[in-house]
Amino acid sequence: TDAFTYDPGFTSTASCQSKLTYIDGDQGVLLHRGYPIGELAESSSFMEVAYLLLNGELPAKDELDKFTYTITRHTMVHEQLANFFRGFRRDAHPMAIMCGVVGALSAFYHDSTDIHDPVQRVIASHRLIAKMPTIAAMAYKYSVGQPFMYPDNSLSYTGNFLRMTFGVPAEPYEVNPVVERAMDRIFILHADHEQNASTSTVRLAGSSGANPFACIAAGIACLWGPAHGGANEAALNMLREIGTPDRIPEFIARAKDKNDPFRLMGFGHRVYKNYDPRATVMQKTVREVFDALKVSDPVFEVALRLEEMALSDDYFIEKKLFPNVDFYSGVILSAVGFPTSMFTALFALARTVGWVAQWNEMITDPDQKIGRPRQLYTGPTQRSYVPVGER
Numbered sequence: 001t002d003a004f005t006y007d008p009g010f011t012s013t014a015s016c017q018s019k020l021t022y023i024d025g026d027q028g029v030l031l032h033r034g035y036p037i038g039e040l041a042e043s044s045s046f047m048e049v050a051y052l053l054l055n056g057e058l059p060a061k062d063e064l065d066k067f068t069y070t071i072t073r074h075t076m077v078h079e080q081l082a083n084f085f086r087g088f089r090r091d092a093h094p095m096a097i098m099c100g101v102v103g104a105l106s107a108f109y110h111d112s113t114d115i116h117d118p119v120q121r122v123i124a125s126h127r128l129i130a131k132m133p134t135i136a137a138m139a140y141k142y143s144v145g146q147p148f149m150y151p152d153n154s155l156s157y158t159g160n161f162l163r164m165t166f167g168v169p170a171e172p173y174e175v176n177p178v179v180e181r182a183m184d185r186i187f188i189l190h191a192d193h194e195q196n197a198s199t200s201t202v203r204l205a206g207s208s209g210a211n212p213f214a215c216i217a218a219g220i221a222c223l224w225g226p227a228h229g230g231a232n233e234a235a236l237n238m239l240r241e242i243g244t245p246d247r248i249p250e251f252i253a254r255a256k257d258k259n260d261p262f263r264l265m266g267f268g269h270r271v272y273k274n275y276d277p278r279a280t281v282m283q284k285t286v287r288e289v290f291d292a293l294k295v296s297d298p299v300f301e302v303a304l305r306l307e308e309m310a311l312s313d314d315y316f317i318e319k320k321l322f323p324n325v326d327f328y329s330g331v332i333l334s335a336v337g338f339p340t341s342m343f344t345a346l347f348a349l350a351r352t353v354g355w356v357a358q359w360n361e362m363i364t365d366p367d368q369k370i371g372r373p374r375q376l377y378t379g380p381t382q383r384s385y386v387p388v389g390e391r
């Protein structure tokens, strides 16, 4: 019974079979259902990628229209859900709110918590993908003391999210097409990433038969950590702390120091031992957004110089540490107007597509079993209880 493979962090254990996403970490390749992430980010839309991940094929025009319409129809949340937000402190971290509110959705949609009904599984999936922008925008609105904005279903998925976040009822809100495209691209880049920690969490939670809303809430909790989705927030905070290019060597030295827990945030990846293909698109998008909004931010210069210096440093070369998806995303999100505390909530919004697709794949997998890792026991051998007075 002790003959289990000891694999901390599951670095060499395949927990499932999946047809969704392929990564070749040595070559820096990421494919969704066979399509390269660069092509999807360049030419596709988040709704199209969501359809692709859920259904296996890119949609025909009428299929995409129908899917988009269906998602749009589910964007509103129950009025009672707003009361959940009101129970939080105004300065609550949006991820704390997301964990609670998304988990609470199970209480509003008892009909679609039946995981054995394929129709209800589809409805639950659509509900989650549709309501995530509404919930994320509400978390933001609550933090700034502005009224919640109802969805406007004449807008695109991403345009609607921008309006619910930055619009106010008193004025018409015009969606900037370059910002809309950039945000849609950021969502595409975060949509799925095979068996990362939060996706594995969703699958593990779901393997017990728990309802999809509760499972996605578990994924959100896992995503929050700075080694995972929290890295976008941590990366921008780090770049701001560095402040000017002349301070970069000091931070590189800290990252290399074994006695200093500091790491370059937005750098390194469990699977990529080459440039993260998502970071390439992200870097290009920074320039597009800066040009369109006619803004600049010294933090971008710091990021570019930091990347350049790290990639010519032996430590980072030997350990194959490259910028990951989150190295540049914060620079864009900040230019668009999001506070850093919202960054990981945006990641959660986009990753919901992958979580939901992976959850569906798991539920319908004939090999599916409850996830139940074993352990190597290292505690005391059997001994007899000693009454408290004799210890």
Ligand code: CMC
Binding pocket: 009, 193, 196, 226, 227, 228, 229, 230, 231, 255, 256, 262, 263, 264, 265, 266, 267, 268, 269, 270, 271, 319, 321, 324, 325, 326
């Ligand atoms: N800065 C400095 N050293 C690093 C870094 C870094 N960012 N990342 C890894 N290392 C070193 C690490 O100290 C270790 O050195 P040694 O072998 O001497 O002990 C070696 O590289 C391997 O690191 P590891 O922690 O064993 O590798 P891992 O696969 O367990 O961790 C990681 C991957 C992403 C958690 C890690 O690279 C990290 O903490 N990066 C910073 C946080 C970050 O950007 N996370 C976002 C990941 S991408 C978005 C997402 O999917 O969520």
